[in-house]
Amino acid sequence: MTQLQTTEVPAAKNPSLAPPDKLAVTLIVNGVEQTLRLAPWTTLLDALRDHLNLTGTKKGCDHGQCGACTVLVEGRRINSCLTFAVMQDGARITTIEGLARNGVLHPLQQAFTDHDAFQCGYCTPGQICSAAGLLAEGKPLTRDEIREAMSGNICRCGAYPNIVAAIEQAMGRT
Amino acid sequence: MSLSAPTCIGASVSRIDGPAKVTGAAKYAAEYVAPDLAHGYVVTSRIARGRIRRIDVSRARRVAGVIDVLTHDNRPQMAAQDDAYRDDVAPEGAPFRPLYNDRILFSGQPIAVVLAEDPEAARFAATLLGVDYDEEPHVTDFLGQRDAAVAAPKGAFGPPPARGSVETALEAAPVRHDADYYVPAETHNPMELYATTAIWDADGRLTVYDKTQGVQNAHTYLCGVFGLKPEDLRVMSPYMGGGFGSGLRPQYQVVLAVLAAKALRRPARVVLTRAQMFELGYRPAMIQRISLGADADGTLRAIAHDAVTMTSRYEDFYRQETGWSGLLYACANASYAHRLARLDLPTPCDMRAPSAATGVYALECAMDELAVALNMDPIALRLKNYSERDQHSGDPYSSKNLRACYEQGAEAFGWAGRAPEPRAMRDGDELIGWGMATGVWEALQMSIGVRIVLSANGHAEVSCATSDIGTGTYTIMAQVAADMLGLPLQDISIRLGDSTLPRSPVEGGSWIAASVANGIAATADAIRADVLRLAQGLPHAPLAGAGPDDVELAEGCVVSRADPSRRTPIADALRHARLERIEREHLTEFAAPKLAHNTHSAVFAEVRIDEDLGLIRVTRVVSAVAAGRILNAKTARSQIMGGVVWGVGMALHEETLIDPAFGRIMNANIADYHVPVNADIHDIEVIFVDEPDAEINHLGVKGLGEIGIVGVAAAIANAVYHATGTRVRDLPITLDKLRR
Ligand code: FES
Ligand code: FES
Numbered sequence: 001m002t003q004l005q006t007t008e009v010p011a012a013k014n015p016s017l018a019p020p021d022k023l024a025v026t027l028i029v030n031g032v033e034q035t036l037r038l039a040p041w042t043t044l045l046d047a048l049r050d051h052l053n054l055t056g057t058k059k060g061c062d063h064g065q066c067g068a069c070t071v072l073v074e075g076r077r078i079n080s081c082l083t084f085a086v087m088q089d090g091a092r093i094t095t096i097e098g099l100a101r102n103g104v105l106h107p108l109q110q111a112f113t114d115h116d117a118f119q120c121g122y123c124t125p126g127q128i129c130s131a132a133g134l135l136a137e138g139k140p141l142t143r144d145e146i147r148e149a150m151s152g153n154i155c156r157c158g159a160y161p162n163i164v165a166a167i168e169q170a171m172g173r174t
Numbered sequence: 175m176s177l178s179a180p181t182c183i184g185a186s187v188s189r190i191d192g193p194a195k196v197t198g199a200a201k202y203a204a205e206y207v208a209p210d211l212a213h214g215y216v217v218t219s220r221i222a223r224g225r226i227r228r229i230d231v232s233r234a235r236r237v238a239g240v241i242d243v244l245t246h247d248n249r250p251q252m253a254a255q256d257d258a259y260r261d262d263v264a265p266e267g268a269p270f271r272p273l274y275n276d277r278i279l280f281s282g283q284p285i286a287v288v289l290a291e292d293p294e295a296a297r298f299a300a301t302l303l304g305v306d307y308d309e310e311p312h313v314t315d316f317l318g319q320r321d322a323a324v325a326a327p328k329g330a331f332g333p334p335p336a337r338g339s340v341e342t343a344l345e346a347a348p349v350r351h352d353a354d355y356y357v358p359a360e361t362h363n364p365m366e367l368y369a370t371t372a373i374w375d376a377d378g379r380l381t382v383y384d385k386t387q388g389v390q391n392a393h394t395y396l397c398g399v400f401g402l403k404p405e406d407l408r409v410m411s412p413y414m415g416g417g418f419g420s421g422l423r424p425q426y427q428v429v430l431a432v433l434a435a436k437a438l439r440r441p442a443r444v445v446l447t448r449a450q451m452f453e454l455g456y457r458p459a460m461i462q463r464i465s466l467g468a469d470a471d472g473t474l475r476a477i478a479h480d481a482v483t484m485t486s487r488y489e490d491f492y493r494q495e496t497g498w499s500g501l502l503y504a505c506a507n508a509s510y511a512h513r514l515a516r517l518d519l520p521t522p523c524d525m526r527a528p529s530a531a532t533g534v535y536a537l538e539c540a541m542d543e544l545a546v547a548l549n550m551d552p553i554a555l556r557l558k559n560y561s562e563r564d565q566h567s568g569d570p571y572s573s574k575n576l577r578a579c580y581e582q583g584a585e586a587f588g589w590a591g592r593a594p595e596p597r598a599m600r601d602g603d604e605l606i607g608w609g610m611a612t613g614v615w616e617a618l619q620m621s622i623g624v625r626i627v628l629s630a631n632g633h634a635e636v637s638c639a640t641s642d643i644g645t646g647t648y649t650i651m652a653q654v655a656a657d658m659l660g661l662p663l664q665d666i667s668i669r670l671g672d673s674t675l676p677r678s679p680v681e682g683g684s685w686i687a688a689s690v691a692n693g694i695a696a697t698a699d700a701i702r703a704d705v706l707r708l709a710q711g712l713p714h715a716p717l718a719g720a721g722p723d724d725v726e727l728a729e730g731c732v733v734s735r736a737d738p739s740r741r742t743p744i745a746d747a748l749r750h751a752r753l754e755r756i757e758r759e760h761l762t763e764f765a766a767p768k769l770a771h772n773t774h775s776a777v778f779a780e781v782r783i784d785e786d787l788g789l790i791r792v793t794r795v796v797s798a799v800a801a802g803r804i805l806n807a808k809t810a811r812s813q814i815m816g817g818v819v820w821g822v823g824m825a826l827h828e829e830t831l832i833d834p835a836f837g838r839i840m841n842a843n844i845a846d847y848h849v850p851v852n853a854d855i856h857d858i859e860v861i862f863v864d865e866p867d868a869e870i871n872h873l874g875v876k877g878l879g880e881i882g883i884v885g886v887a888a889a890i891a892n893a894v895y896h897a898t899g900t901r902v903r904d905l906p907i908t909l910d911k912l913r914r
Contacts, residue, residue, distance in 0.1 A: 017233065017236050017237050017238075017302070018237075018238055019237065019238050019239060019294070019295055019298065039294060041294050041298075042294060046293065046294070049205075050292070050293065053207060054198070055198070055201065055202075055204075055205035056197065056198015056199070057198070058202075058365070058366070058415070059204075059367060059445075060365045060366065060367065060448070060844075061367075061448045061843065061844055062447065062448070063448065063843060063845070065448075065843060065844045065845045066365060066448075066844055068365055095198070096196075096197060096198035097197065097198050099197075100197055105193070105196065105197070109193075109196040109197060110196075112192075112196050113188050113189070113192040113193065113196055114188060116188065116189065116192075116808045116809060116811075116812045118192075118195055118196070118644075119416075119644030119645065119646070119809075119812055119813075119816060120364070120365065120366070120413075120414060120415045120416040120417075120643060120644030121191070121194075121195030121196075121200055121413065121415070121644065122202065122364070122365040122366040122415025122416060123365045124195050124196055125196075125198045128196060144853075146852075147852045147853045147855070147856075148852075148853045150852040150853075151851040151852045151853040151854075152851075153852070154365065154844065154849060154851055155365070155852075156362075156363055156364055156365045156416050156418070156849060157365075157416055157644050157812075157816050158815060158816035158817070158818070158819025158820060158850070158855070159812060159815070159816065160819065160850070160851075160852045160855040161815060161855060161857070161858050162812060162815070163852065164852070
């Protein structure tokens with residue numbers, strides 16, 4: 001039998017019971033400037049999903065293990081669950097909602113559709129943002145290098161060969 | 175939409191839900207919002223067995239933004255009888271009841287849900303709960319319980335009856351192979367976190383957006399647990415971020431979300447963490463003993479298959495691992511046994527191709543070992559024992575083109591170039607191994623309701639309460655409807671994942687495609703008869719005197735099959751009758767099939783293994799599948815490919831590790847629980863062999879969700895043996911096991 005000790009501390013005397021104060025944060029999301037008041041513990045992912053209702057960016061682990069939350073910050077792909085929103089004050093952020101232009105799918109979105117590069121679709125926004133970041137890096141990539149570079153984005157449905165084919169299409173190879 | 179020959183069915187059509195998924199517009203269970211939404215964070219037990227003595231919520235409640243903390247002490251009323259908690263696919267036993275009482279049945283059991291104005295406050299407050307337990311000794315060590323395991327009940331999933339005399343035949347057999355094969359517990363890990371959002375409407379009815387493979391199963395369950403009137407509850411799951419079996423039964427977050435919504439009289443959302451999802455169910459660990467006896471020419475004389483699998487203490491979950499062995503190959507003598515080790519863990523649940531992924535793994539590794547002992551080619555051994563009949567029932571198959579799978583798979587793979595001895599093929603520092611295995615699954619169908627609303631403007635809405643868990647159900651439904659109604663694909667819209675729609679079973683077992691496709695065909699027949707009747711009401715009706723079977727719907731018209739120039743536009747027929755639309759809802763039932771009905775596959779795998787490091791790469795897989803008529807070449811290929819990826823994980827990566835001291839899962843995250851990533855997957859070729867089947871159902875459809883994984887782990891394990899000469903019989907095959 002074990003017992004977990006708990007100590008009664010009145011809230012006022014225990015700062016740990018009071019959530020941290022909110023700060024003003026400005027994010028330029030898909031070209032639109034958004035000023036939010038966020039607690040410092042709010043991740044960029046939660047800011048997008050819960051505060052801006054941009055739920056296209058997905059949460060699959062909240063621990064940087066799955067890539068579902070991948071967005072572009074200043075054009076670079078990052079796991080949005082691993083950065084606090086306040087750390088991105090002033091940054092330009094592109095999410096899956098910002099890739100299509102005037103109702104026309106981004107070449108990667110079209111290629112993912114053409115190649116059936118998803119099933120349930122939950123990893124897909126992260127895959128596409130990650131691929132967009134990869135293409136922006138501008139390196140010529142072999143198929144094995146694409147696989148390696150896309151390995152931070154798990155697809156449990158197992159669409160990997162189609163994801164690689166879609167990225168190759170968007171690279172203009174097919 | 176041409177005449178007679180279907181043009182949409184079978185075509186390589188891109189998913190109709192694709193645009194929603196690639197733009198982020200598709201909404202999943204945690205993505206519905208309502209004003210005043212309360213956010214729930216779950217607190218789980220850190221002990222595996224015992225009682226909660228006290229939960230101190232005082233500190234948590236004092237966190238700004240916390241609304242309430244629900245525990246078994248203060249939750250709203252829930253049903254008292256086990257029956258209320260027994261969902262459509264519950265195994266025998268007393269189902270787990272979330273927050274019901276102080277009893278702890280497994281580590282990671284939910285014991286409280288903290289409700290707050292924002293998710294961060296809820297998560298923070300959850301760390302402040304003080305919980306005292308009366309801990310009792312627990313047992314979670316599966317291998318240690320092998321001898322204490324009890325016989326599985328003789329229910330629907332119990333072993334099939336034995337035939338012949340296995341012991342005598344084994345003793346008399348000139349060649350024998352006996353071995354134990356181990357499969358660890360595995361966890362589904364769909365990418366979407368389990369979540370439920372429960373929202374009240376103005377009339378006090380509740381809409382529950384849930385991550386589930388069965389909205390109506392969840393609906394019935396919630397009505398029972400909370401004493402709700404069916405019309406006061408609607409369960410929705412239009413998109414699901416993967417299930418793989420984990421969402422067949424209602425999961426506990428749906429109960430917690432409804433509890434929260436009731437307690438607060440506010441909308442509420444509960445999202446689980448990845449770690450918490452490891453306690454929702456898992457593929458049970460198992461030890462399987464296979465004994466094979468054969469003549470020197472490879473003729474099988476005896477098959478014995480014994481399994482010990484794990485279950486919880488409160489429910490007996492088991493599936494028929496052993497029966498596949500006696501089904502697949504011609505053999506006069508077969509026997510089976512299945513025992514259960516009851517542990518202080520949550521109840522296991524179905525996971526992709528439950529029983530076959532594991533049972534056929536053991537059988538097909540054993541067959542490979544027998545081929546080695548016989549000095550026979552593995553395909554030749556399987557052909558020698560090829561069975562044209564279901565070996566349990568003796569019935570012939572409605573269709574079985576496994577032979578073509580072996581032939582076409584071997585051809586595409588280049589099997590003829592295989593050097594039979596182990597370690598005979600290499601490329602630089604890498605040993606190369608080629609292995610193969612057979613796969614088998616059932617071709618099931620379930621009664622299903624479909625509603626079609628055909629509008630005078632040439633649009634049709636087709637609805638059914640099934641789910642699309644990523645399988646492509648939206649798309650195949652639209653394809654079948656387009657052909658049956660003679661409309662272009664873009665004029666069909668599909669509704670699913672809503673408990674108010676016509677009746678559907680849970681999406682599992684590979685039965686939805688066959689069921690819903692035939693359901694749409696049958697409902698479209700009724701629509702066709704209606705349209706014909708209306709068309710015949712027109713003056714000088716070109717189709718006067720025609721019966722429903724004399725016409726078809728094509729090109730937006732009802733058309734005589736005999737003379738396609740005799741036709742009436744559907745729009746004219748409806749408008750003449752002053753109808754804007756016609757609507758039919760039809761429940762399609764399937765008679766118990768008279769013939770045996772299965773899907774089959776032959777899987778070929780190439781591995782490359784670094785001889786010094788033991789690193790294993792699966793560089794090529796060819797999967798040749800016989801599964802009746804393929805409804806969509808593109809999504810079908812993806813289904814099989816996904817199954818192959820799962821097979822790679824099963825063979826090389828996946829293992830849920832349970833610490834016997836704490837009775838707790840040690841790798842409850844997806845960094846330590848390895849699933850295949852992109853770099854692990856190389857070339858996968860999928861072949862669908864022709865398998866016309868006029869018997870199984872009207873459209874000849876058999877289903878594909880499970881067959882893709884079956885046989886893959888065995889083909890890889892056999893390839894690893896061929897590469898190295900080392901036989902690893904416990905999964906996953908990690909490099910340390912090759913180095914031993
Ligand atoms: S949610 Fe960010 S990596 Fe998984
Ligand atoms: S499409 Fe389902 S996880 Fe990738």
